[in-house]
Amino acid sequence: MSDELRRARTIATFFGVGRIKGPAGTWASLAALPCAWVIEGIGGVFALALATGAAIVLGLWASGVLLAREEDPDPGWIVIDEVAGQWLALLIAHLFGVHWDLIAFALFRTFDIAKPGPVGWAEKNFPGAAGVMADDLVAGALAGIALVIVRVLAW
Secondary structure, eight states: OOHHHHHHHHHHTTTTGGGSSSOHHHHHHHHHHHHHHHHHHHHHHHHHHHHHHHHHHHHHHHHHHHHTTOSSSSOTTOOHHHHHHHHHHHHHHHHHOGGGHHHHHHHHHHHHHHOOTHHHHHHHHSOHHHHHHHHHHHHHHHHHHHHHHHHHHHO
């Protein structure tokens, strides 16, 4: 296996989390939580925003490399998309405080699994690596919007 392929698999599986038996996307979203806490602890919300951007860019690259060798257009073991989407939701949650993380997790997973409206549209209308990443980024954005609504209603 080439170094490029090895790096792409490491990124796409979020250091092997995508290979855990069971609901790989949920495991990746859970693994994203403590990673976000560490990143934010080191550099604040700005660092988490940079990490989210990096996850998106690297996810597009890694997914593209791996999809060129796959018949499945969105293999379940590629989970960097869940990490990027979860971190996107956490960016909003952390504006309100870390105690909102579990709500962000639940909302993100709900939107990612149910694929309502724009999430399902994104999954179907973007080809290749963009399609792998797009639905989770839209689910993360919707989770962030829902968090704002919940926060306003709870306030």
